[in-house]
Amino acid sequence: MNNMINISSGPHVRDRWSTRFIMVIVFLSLMPATIVGVLVHGLHALLIIVLAIVSAVGTEFLFDVLCHKGKSYLDGSAAVTGLLLALSLSPDTPLFAPVIGSIFAILVVKCCFGGLGKNFINPALAGRCFLLISFSNSMTVFKVDMVSSATPVAELLAGRAVNVTSMFLGTSNAVIGSSIAALLLGGLILWAFDIIHGEICFSVLGSFTLFVALFGGQGFDPVFLAANICGGGVVMGAFFMATDYVTSPVSKLGQMIYGLIIGVLGGLFRIFGSSADSFSYAILMGNLFTPLIDMYILPKPFAYRKKAIARQNGQPKLPFSKRIPKSVLVIGLITLLAGAALGGVFKLTEERIKEQKERAAWQSYQAVVPQAVSFRAVAAPDIYGKIYGSSFGRSTINEAVIGMDADGKTVGYAISVTSSEGYDGNITISVGIAADGTVNSIAFTELHETPGKGMLAADASFKDQFNGRAVTSFKLLTTGSVEASNGIDCISGATVTSKAIVNAVNAALDFYNNAKGVQ
Amino acid sequence: MEVTFRGGIHPKGCKELSRQVPLIRFEAKGDIVLPLGQGIGKPAKPTVKKDDLVLMGQIVAEADGFISANIASSCSGKVKGIEKRRTISGASVDCIVIENDGQYKAVEGIGVRQDLSSISNEQIVAKVKDAGIIGLGGAGFPTHVKLMPKNPAAIKYIIANGAECEPYITCNDQLMRTEAEGILEGLEIMLRLFPNAQGVVALEDNKPEAVEALQDALIKRHAENRIKVLPLKTKYPQGGERSLIQVVAGVDFPVSKLPADVGCIVDNVGTIYAIGRAVAYNEPLFTHVLTVTGTAVKNPGNFIVHNGTSVAELVEACGGIKDGVTLKKALSGGPMMGFAMSTLDVPVVKTTNAVTLLAEDEVEKAQSQLTNCLHCGRCTTVCPQGLLPQLMADAVHVGDLERYEKKLYGLECISCGSCTYVCPAKRPLTQIFKQTKAEIMAIKRAKAGGGK
Numbered sequence: 008m009n010n011m012i013n014i015s016s017g018p019h020v021r022d023r024w025s026t027r028f029i030m031v032i033v034f035l036s037l038m039p040a041t042i043v044g045v046l047v048h049g050l051h052a053l054l055i056i057v058l059a060i061v062s063a064v065g066t067e068f069l070f071d072v073l074c075h076k077g078k079s080y081l082d083g084s085a086a087v088t089g090l091l092l093a094l095s096l097s098p099d100t101p102l103f104a105p106v107i108g109s110i111f112a113i114l115v116v117k118c119c120f121g122g123l124g125k126n127f128i129n130p131a132l133a134g135r136c137f138l139l140i141s142f143s144n145s146m147t148v149f150k151v152d153m154v155s156s157a158t159p160v161a162e163l164l165a166g167r168a169v170n171v172t173s174m175f176l177g178t179s180n181a182v183i184g185s186s187i188a189a190l191l192l193g194g195l196i197l198w199a200f201d202i203i204h205g206e207i208c209f210s211v212l213g214s215f216t217l218f219v220a221l222f223g224g225q226g227f228d229p230v231f232l233a234a235n236i237c238g239g240g241v242v243m244g245a246f247f248m249a250t251d252y253v254t255s256p257v258s259k260l261g262q263m264i265y266g267l268i269i270g271v272l273g274g275l276f277r278i279f280g281s282s283a284d285s286f287s288y289a290i291l292m293g294n295l296f297t298p299l300i301d302m303y304i305l306p307k308p309f310a311y312r313k314k315a316i317a318r319q320n321g322q323p324k325l326p327f328s329k330r331i332p333k334s335v336l337v338i339g340l341i342t343l344l345a346g347a348a349l350g351g352v353f354k355l356t357e358e359r360i361k362e363q364k365e366r367a368a369w370q371s372y373q374a375v376v377p378q379a380v381s382f383r384a385v386a387a388p389d390i391y392g393k394i395y396g397s398s399f400g401r402s403t404i405n406e407a408v409i410g411m412d413a414d415g416k417t418v419g420y421a422i423s424v425t426s427s428e429g430y431d432g433n434i435t436i437s438v439g440i441a442a443d444g445t446v447n448s449i450a451f452t453e454l455h456e457t458p459g460k461g462m463l464a465a466d467a468s469f470k471d472q473f474n475g476r477a478v479t480s481f482k483l484l485t486t487g488s489v490e491a492s493n494g495i496d497c498i499s500g501a502t503v504t505s506k507a508i509v510n511a512v513n514a515a516l517d518f519y520n521n522a523k524g525v526q
Numbered sequence: 527m528e529v530t531f532r533g534g535i536h537p538k539g540c541k542e543l544s545r546q547v548p549l550i551r552f553e554a555k556g557d558i559v560l561p562l563g564q565g566i567g568k569p570a571k572p573t574v575k576k577d578d579l580v581l582m583g584q585i586v587a588e589a590d591g592f593i594s595a596n597i598a599s600s601c602s603g604k605v606k607g608i609e610k611r612r613t614i615s616g617a618s619v620d621c622i623v624i625e626n627d628g629q630y631k632a633v634e635g636i637g638v639r640q641d642l643s644s645i646s647n648e649q650i651v652a653k654v655k656d657a658g659i660i661g662l663g664g665a666g667f668p669t670h671v672k673l674m675p676k677n678p679a680a681i682k683y684i685i686a687n688g689a690e691c692e693p694y695i696t697c698n699d700q701l702m703r704t705e706a707e708g709i710l711e712g713l714e715i716m717l718r719l720f721p722n723a724q725g726v727v728a729l730e731d732n733k734p735e736a737v738e739a740l741q742d743a744l745i746k747r748h749a750e751n752r753i754k755v756l757p758l759k760t761k762y763p764q765g766g767e768r769s770l771i772q773v774v775a776g777v778d779f780p781v782s783k784l785p786a787d788v789g790c791i792v793d794n795v796g797t798i799y800a801i802g803r804a805v806a807y808n809e810p811l812f813t814h815v816l817t818v819t820g821t822a823v824k825n826p827g828n829f830i831v832h833n834g835t836s837v838a839e840l841v842e843a844c845g846g847i848k849d850g851v852t853l854k855k856a857l858s859g860g861p862m863m864g865f866a867m868s869t870l871d872v873p874v875v876k877t878t879n880a881v882t883l884l885a886e887d888e889v890e891k892a893q894s895q896l897t898n899c900l901h902c903g904r905c906t907t908v909c910p911q912g913l914l915p916q917l918m919a920d921a922v923h924v925g926d927l928e929r930y931e932k933k934l935y936g937l938e939c940i941s942c943g944s945c946t947y948v949c950p951a952k953r954p955l956t957q958i959f960k961q962t963k964a965e966i967m968a969i970k971r972a973k974a975g976g977g978k
Contacts, residue, residue, distance in 0.1 A: 012856045014616070014866035015889040016957035018943030019857055019882075020537055020693060024904075024950040026897040082897050124898035124951070202902075252901045257914055301917070308780075308935045309532065309912035315778035319788055 026123070029202060030083030036196040037090050037247065039189035043177045048098030052183045056093040059105035063089030066113040076122065084123050088112050091131035091247060094184025095240060095287070096138070104142060108134035128294040129251045132287050139284055143458055171230060174237040187237045194246035203250040206259050210266025211245040211273070212236065214342065218274025221346060222353060235277065240286045244273070248287075254294040261304040263338050269293035271345055364452075368437065371450040372408055372421035375439020379410025379418050387522065399514035400507065401427045405435070407518065418442055422515040423452070426507040430461045434507050438473075438515035445477040449512060461504035469498055469505070473512060480516055483509045530759035531769040533910040535944045537693050537762055537862065539732065544819045544826035545696040549704055551813070551830040552843060558601045558624040558834035559873035560586065561613050565666020567593035570658075572622055578605045583633040583810050586622050589655070595668045596658030599624060600812035600832035602631035614837075614858040614872050615865060621873070624834070636809050647719050650805055657804035658876075659811045663687060663765070663794035664859060666877040669801065672793065673719055675786035681720040682789035683774050686713050686798050688729035688736065689758060689765030692860025695880040697815035698795050700828040702729065702736035706743035709795050710753060712802030716791070717752055725753035726774050727795070730760040762862060763942040767792045769910050778912075781938050796879070814876060818844045820883035822853045831874055837881055838870040847883070854887040862943045892952040899953060905945035911938050915945035915955045922962050931966055939963060 045053045067080035079085075089109050096105060112134030117126045126133075173179040177186020184190065197203040216232055225231040236242065249255065249269050256265050269289050276285030309315055372382055385407040395404050405423040412418050419442055425435040435453035440446055449470055456462045463469060473481065478493040483506055485497045497505040563569030570587035580586055580599040587597040604625045611621040655670035675681060686709060690698045702709060713725045727740055740755045758764050758773060767785060770792055772778055777788045785792055793801075796814055803809040812833050819826040824845030831840065837858075847853050857864035858878050874881075905915035914934055921930040930936040939959045946956040 011868045012853060012866070012870075013887055013890065014868050015855075015887075016954060016960065017857075017861070017863055017865070018947050018956065019855060019861040019864065019866065019884065019889055020947065021888045021892045021952065022535075022537075022948050022950075024948065025895045025952065026900060026950050027895070029900065029902065029950050079897065122898055124900050252903065255901075257901070257903060257906060257917060305914065305917070305933065306912065308938045309772075309778035310780040310938065311935065312778070312912075318777045319779050319783070 027081070027083045030087050032200050032202060033087050033197065033247075034083065034090060036193035036202075037087075037094065037184070039192045040094055040177070040184040040186055040243070041090065043186035043189045044094060044098070044183035047178050047186075048183055052098040054102060055096055055098070055100060055105045055183065056090060058102060059093035059096075059109045060086050060089035062106045062109035063092070063113050066110050067118065070114060070118040074118075076118075079122050082123060085113055085117075088117070088130045088134070092134045095131065095135045095182050095243065097181075098183050100138075104138050107141075108138045111137045124253050126253055127298075128291050129248050129254050132248055132291055132294075136284075136287050136291060139287075171233045171237055174234065179238075181238065182240065184243055185238075185240075187242050190242045190246060194242075197246065197250075203246060204259075204262070206262035207250045207255055207266045208245050210263045210338070211249050211270045212241070214267045214270025215241060215245075215273045215277075216270075217342070217346070218271055218349075219278060222274065222278050222349065224278075239277065239284070241273065244269070244286050244290050248290050249293060251294075254297055256297050256300040256304065258301075258304050258306045260306070260337065261300040264304065264341065265293055265296060265300055267338070267341060267345070268296050271349070275349070367452050368406070368423055371423075371437035371452050372410065372439070374450050375437050375448050376410035376419035376421050376441075377447070378412060378441075380413050381411050382408040382421065383411065384408050385420075385522065390518065395424070395514045396517060399517070400510040402507075402511045402514035403427070404514060404518050407522065419447060420519055422518055424511045424515045424518075425453070426511040426514075428503065428507040428510070429454070430456050430501065430503040430507075434464075434504070434511065436508065436511050436515070438512055440516070440519050443477070444519070445475060446473045446512075446516070448474045449508075456501065456504045460498065460501040463498045463501065464504050464508055469496070469508075472496060478516075479520060480513045481509050529756065529773055530761055530764065531772045531910055532912065533908045533944065534761040534763065534769070535908050535947050536760075537947060539760070540694045540819075540821075541696050541699070541732065543694065543696075543821075543823075544817055544828055545699055545733075547696075547700070547827045549697070549700045549815060549828045549830055552832070552835065552840060553628070553630055554601070554626060554832060554835040554839050555628055556626060556836050556839050557606065558599070558603070558626050558832065559611050559836070560597055560599070560622045560624070560834045561611070561873065561875055562587055562597065562620050562622070564597065564833075564875040565595060565660040565668065565877055567591070567595065567668055569620065570594060570597050572608050572620075574605050574622065576605055576607045579603070580605060580624060581633045582630050583636045583812060585656070585658070585810065586624075589658070589668070593668055593671055595660045595670075596656060596810070597622070598658055598810035598812045598833075600834050601626045602629050603627040612869065612872055614867055614875060614878060616868055630832075637807050640806050640808060642715070642806060645805070650715060650719060653805045653808075654801055657800065657810040659797060659800050659804060660876055661794060662796040662800065662814050662877060662879065664863065664877055664879065666875075669793065669797055672786070672791055673716070675784075675791070678720050679722055680789055681723045681786065681791055683771075683791070684713060684716050684720060684723050684725050685770050685774055685790060685792040686725065686727040686795050687765055687767075687770055687792055688727055688733070688740075688795040689770065690733070691730060691760070691762045691765040692862050692864070692880070693762075694819045694882050695817045695860045696819070697817040697828045697879060699733045699736050701799060701815045702727075702733065702795055703739045705799055706736070706739040707747065708802050709799045710740070710743050710747050710749055711806060712798035712800070713753060714747070714749060715801055715805050716793075716798065720791070723791075725749075726756050727753065728756045728758055728770055728774060729795075730764055731757040732760040762944065763910055763940075766910060766940060766942055768940060780935075781940070811876060814879070816840075816874065816878060817880040818883075819880065820857075820885075822847050822851050822883040822885040824848045831878075833874065833876055835874045836870075837867070837872050837874060837878075840874065840881060841870055841883065848885070851885040853883055853885070855884040855889075857882040857884070862947070863941065895952045897951045899951050902950060904948040904950065905955060908944040908948050910942060910944065911940060913938055915939075915959070918962075919953060919955055919958055922958050927962070927966055927969075930962060937963055937966065 063085040067085040112130035116130040116133040175187045219235045220227045273286045273289035403425045407422045410419040420440045422438045437450045472495050481495045482491050482493050484494040568590045571590045572587045574586045581602045584599045585596050586599045606623040606625045610618040659669040660666040771790045779788045800811045816831045817828050856867045918934045918936045943956045
């Protein structure tokens with residue numbers, strides 16, 4: 008038997024592409040973003056990246072050893088997951104986060120579901136969202152010059168201008184891998200190697216852009232659109248996360264529908280939601296649609312397609328003009344329908360939302376001026392809706408009302424004021440002022456700050472500090488500040504929120520003092 | 527614009543090893559071993575017995591039934607017996623063993639030019655049948671059956687398949703260069719049977735010399751009206767019957783249909799050349815072209831080889847195994863669709879178009895790189911049938927043969943190997959599909975049998 012030659016089933020030659028080769032290419036394609044991230048954010052960012060990769064590969068190694076699963080940790084996919092996770096974290100994340108995130112991504116999302124190719128959602132994104140939900144306080148720390156500040160998307164959500172150029176280059180205050188230029192370069196590398204295809208990337212970006220343009224309230228303003236695309240992980244999502252082989256559909260048409268779902272959900276969360284991390288959730292939800300899409304959208308073999316059957320029956324080829332690709336029509340139709348449905352819902356609800364907002368405002372007036380039985384609005388159209396003064400940050404007086412008792416005597420004032428400098432969007436407060444100028448109390452009509460931090464503003468411990476004080480302005484006391492008679496204690500860990508609220512209340516007080524006597 | 531089909535792959539051609547080596551006739555000295563079953567259909571019935579003297583070209587086994595083909599002796603000598611011998615597929619089957627006298631004395635009348643002007647269509651088919659011609663491209667379907675479709679007038683294209691898309695193989699390239707006229711003559715003879723058909727010689731554009739030779743021959747024979755030469759993009763599996771029909775006639779059709787159902791007949795250029803020889807020169811099929819090549823062969827070459835020649839003797843004639851390398855894999859045919867042989871001590875049959883000897887076992891290497899499916903979709907992109915190999919493999923994995931067959935059209939797989947070739951996870955997809963198809967067919971047969 009020594010002369011026998013090995014036999015095997017064909018084909019007997021194989022392409023040199025292997026799983027590891029693909030993973031190496033993906034890893035390399037992320038290098039530009041990694042390098043820019045480390046250069047901009049420094050050593051801490053590098054440490055986060057290294058820790059994430061080491062923990063990811065280490066977790067898979069341990070799993071392989073303990074469960075006798077071969078050597079899958081060597082295929083490079085764990086390293087890619089670790090790197091992707093690190094790139095989607097804030098450069099100021101505490102160092103335990105990348106470790107825990109990687110362990111969750113690899114152990115729970117990947118290994119427990121059967122390892123490579125069996126995960127039902129993108130492990131890196133799942134790890135990120137796990138961290139965001141579990142450790143929301145430490146996850147959303149973004150510092151510039153050691154001072155907490157909002158991410159570009161948070162700024163954008165708050166209606167402020169953002170620096171698109173710095174977002175494009177990656178020097179803005181966002182996650183480590185936020186350099187759009189570097190990510191695009193990486194995407195180009197993947198595209199050149201035919202690892203990612205246009206179907207997903209462009210349907211995600213296209214539908215997201217269209218959605219933002221239609222419902223973002225600023226139309227096709229190029230700067231606004233660019234800022235929305237460049238921020239919040241949209242580009243990284245479209246090129247590196249949504250295109251993940253395992254969690255995206257098989258067929259081209261399925262991929263386009265999947266991209267559309269992610270783009271629309273991403274836009275929906277971005278415009279109507281409040282979280283800056285919404286795109287991650289959009290992709291995870293898209294991932295969950297994949298099995299459903301693969302169940303129903305299966306391309307038929309060439310021989311069973313309608314055109315082929317017509318040809319088999321002797322019908323000639325149609326001229327080109329009559330051969331509009333069906334997928335284009337279908338995609339177009341779906342986009343239109345989805346757009347129309349969303350627009351319709353928006354229109355239908357718009358009026359009611361406005362009504363409810365008004366009712367909420369009036370209810371809050373009642374709460375802050377309890378002595379009043381009726382209110383009447385104060386006319387000051389020159390002031391309403393514009394940034395008020397220069398020393399109150401970006402605070403806007405929405406409306407002021409005079410509260411009257413049963414005899415029509417003025418018993419107090421309520422002023423609705425919005426600060427757009429909240430950590431996560433707008434903060435709207437109704438400030439109640441008694442007839443003698445003492446602050447009755449304040450009430451929030453719009454507040455969506457970080458849970459456990461900025462949200463503490465609504466607690467009595469913070470907001471009742473204003474009650475019953477007769478001052479012309481309040482002063483925010485941060486650590487090390489000297490006590491003052493007009494001092495307000497800052498919410499620990501939520502300087503941004505506290506500052507915005509104090510500014511807004513001061514704006515209201517200033518408006519009250521200047522407009523005293525206006526009836 | 528390059529003419530081609532959808533999907534397909536670009537494996538390394540490796541044709542430079544042998545593509546410029548001219549065809550030479552190889553006359554074996556050792557015994558000639560003729561397996562009774564050489565292609566699709568019933569094995570032939572021997573018409574000789576032990577110690578009979580036979581001449582080259584003499585029919586030694588007769589077709590048994592409609593789908594079956596004659597076998598002619600490929601040498602002169604004495605019949606040693608009819609015994610079980612190991613063949614290329616690895617199975618031991620009945621073979622006529624002829625002690626080769628080395629004279630290669632032919633039956634009288636073979637090679638004599640015939641007058642074709644008065645020959646009838648029936649006579650053409652009869653001659654092809656007598657000559658024992660089967661498809662030389664690999665499947666080995668009896669050619670005379672292909673020449674008798676239900677409705678000859680509905681045949682629109684006769685496609686001479688010179689694509690030779692398998693890596694390494696170059697014998698048809700050489701055949702088209704040297705015997706372009708003979709191929710065209712065979713094609714013209716076939717066209718006589720099909721009044722409405724157009725002849726197309728289709729070949730990949732990596733054979734410019736063959737294209738030129740065919741075009742010259744076309745002009746020489748004044749056959750431009752009915753035959754055209756069609757260079758195609760070099761891409762595997764361009765030479766697949768369905769790929770060719772897709773390109774030439776623009777039709778995709780399911781495996782349940784035959785090419786004739788969509789108005790096409792496809793034959794290998796070697797087969798068509800054999801038809802020409804059989805009809806115009808009374809020559810039965812006992813020689814065909816073959817390439818001995820691969821990274822492990824000392825002097826790769828192209829041969830006109832006699833049916834039944836020992837592969838080992840052929841390889842010896844090429845200088846044997848290259849110094850300093852180990853023969854890791856021996857293939858009958860090319861590396862994509864060829865079969866691995868466990869020993870070289872087997873006879874060449876009509877359908878053996880190449881012996882490829884490889885110094886590296888890529889399958890073994892691939893097995894060491896096996897991972898889970900990544901769902902990368904490369905298999906889907908390359909499948910020339912438009913199937914979804916990754917989902918098909920998943921369906922087989924969970925034992926859902928119903929989904930495999932009905933939802934994923936798994937029986938449409940033509941086993942071309944493209945999906946396995948590109949799979950980065952190195953999954954043996956083609957092998958899985960071959961087994962599954964066989965399993966489903968067996969279940970169907972059992973059901974049909976049970977119904978009786």
